[in-house]
Amino acid sequence: MRHLVRAEWTKFRSVRGWGIALLAAVALTVALGVSAAAGNHSSCGGASDACPALPLGPDGTAVDDHFSYVHRSLTGDGSITVRLASMTGQRRLPDATPGVLTVESGLVPWAKAGVMLKSSTRQGASYAALMATGTHGVRLQYDFTHDIAGSTARVTAAAPRWLRLVRTGGNLTGYESADGTHWTRVATVHPAGLGSRVRIGLFAASPGNLRVTRADLGGSVETVSFSSTTAVFDHVGLAGTTAGAWRYSDIGATLEPGGSVHHPGSARWSAGTYTVTGVGDVAPSLDGIAVEKTLTGLPLGLLVTIVVAAGFATAEYRTGLVRSTLAAEPRRGRALAAQSAVTAAVAFAAGLVAVGVTLPVGAHVLRANGNHVLPAGALTDVRLVVGTAALVALTAVLGHALGVLLRRGAAAIALGFALVVVPRLLATSSVIPDGAARWLLRLTPAAGFAIQQSIPTYDQVTAHLVPQSGFYPLPPWAGLAVTAGYAALALLLALVALRRRDA
Incomplete structure (x- = not known):
């Protein structure tokens, strides 16, 4: 041969x-x-004409890390237990009249609200989060690329959901419950970059409102508009060595040219009730x-x-x-x-x-x-x-x-x-x-x-x-x-x- x-x-x-x-x-x-590469220039504007670099997750994946976070310091082992009493949202629709804002009530499919343990408030930092979503039920997600399904429960004012996240060494275990008494384990995970001292608390996020329409020639056209999620938490319980008062961070917030925050989130708490409104997402990024x-x-x-x-x-x-x-x-x-x-x-x-x-x-x-x-x-x-x-x-x-x-x-x-x-x-x-x-x-x-x-194709990415x-x-x-x-x-x-x- x-x-x-x-x-x-x-x-x-x-x-x-x-x-x-x-x-x-x-x-x-x-x-x-x-x-083709030479003809592709950044459209971000500014003196350098360069888009801001996306943050990278623990494994080097480009990530979207933008959400509202109410948190405290936790050292060593501990846990957080909350009741997610309600979860509502708003979605922007195409303007029927140019210049007139059109908004409807409702959650986008991957709207998120729940409890999170994150190594720091730096974008891209290692984390684990147990959350309710708009239409995908309860999920345990960690380090951006990992997503584990829990129950298919959807949170409403008439059907709240209890969430618990427990840290034992490097392991984090998520539990969910319909009544706060009978608990179901979702999963145990091991995020890559958690130190002894971390931030633990409540969060809310809402990816853009994705709409896909048929193109004239037979393909499709996609548009993404603003959306937000508002979560109400109560019966908040912490265990372990915590320190400091509750703090609010708008993780990943960007500034308008005039210095104002672009699509800001918000949070307020009183008498044991915490209301957190968030935009953005905590997931791998396709923005590049x-x-x-x-x-x-x-x-x-x-x-x-x-x-x-x-x-x-x-x-x-x-x-x-x-x-x-x-x-x-x-x-x-x-x-x-x-x-x-x-x-x-x-x-x-x-x-x-x-x-x-x-x-x-x-x-x-x-x-x-x-x-x-x-x-x-x-x-x-x-x-x-x-x-x-x-x-x-x-x-x-x-x-x-x-x-x-x-x-x-x-x-x-x-x-x-x-x-x-x-x-x-x-x-x-x-x-x-x-x-x-x-x-x-x-x-x-x-x-x-x-x-x-x-x-890779990630199920939890809105795209x-x-x-x-x-x-x-x-x-x-x-x-x-x-x-x-x-x-x-x-x-x-x-x-x-x-x-x-x-x-």
Whole structure:
């Protein structure tokens, strides 16, 4: 087998045009990606024209940490028990009349109110919180990325909910109750960065009011407007070594140009009743640019790769060289495997260079333009480079198999482009409904583009997670497996055709 691969490699490099074309694919991918990054400037304004850096959570994830917090100091073990007596909210709607504010009563789905233990009031600091939500029941969340479901209870004035958060060493355990007597354990968690002395108290938050409408061309348009949550707590009980009076902090509050607080929260307490109004969220943040956005030139690079791969197959039929190939190796499966191996190897190498250059250079240009690039982590960065190179290799194998199967370069190129690139372009350009876009990226070879998603999908994040925004319906490696399945099927059909017909 080794000599067959060597022979096919000799054939490939003997045609300089193929190597030049792959170099052009690399150059196009890099140039278009860096050019797109260079044209993307921060819109935050100010002297530096740079958006404020997002806070990072304990694991380096970019986070949204903005909420109202009434808290005291706790040293060592302890607990907080409260009754969440009511939870109400307000949501801003699109203005029916320009300039006239329209607000309705109601909680957004991920409105949050409950008890929290946080290592400090610094944004991004480690925490655990037991909370009631707008429509997702009781949850125990910690360190931003972790979310554990409790009961499905919804808090109203007629149906309050008791919440308890207990610290024992590094462990925090959440309990809930309908009557304050019979308690149900939600979970025990171990936040990463809690010291001996922490802040413990009551909080409220309310992510923006997300509205999704149908776009004129068939996709969707999302808008996010202001919302707030007001929680009333009573029967507040603390255990452990606490110190100081209750304090109020508007965590993460930002200032308007004139110095006033942008969308401030509030809190007041009297005679054992605490009323806390909060805005914002405590969750991973999507407010930035994912690094894979720099790979805008990849579809064009894939088209060139398909042209080269299909041409490598059809050239043998056009020149009659296939007769010599099969005479030297009558076992047609081995001959096809050798050609496919060479095709995959050169495409993988080209993809590795293209992506390995584009991602860091593009990210550097984005940051230089004042943009915030969402951190993905070292392992994810490696997956982006290696996985995308594998996508290029699988696309090349598919193109080569189509060339063997159809024997006509133009037909093979057109079909390869239609199978891999067109579904991705349709799904991410807001020209078809979201549901159709998701199915395209589940059922076609374009599913492999999921390998490029660097930011995980979190259920507790208020966002419209669709392909248009860079979120794919399949996990990264599962999506790539779909592409691999199509490449394997095309190879099998090519082998069957090769064995049934004359050279």
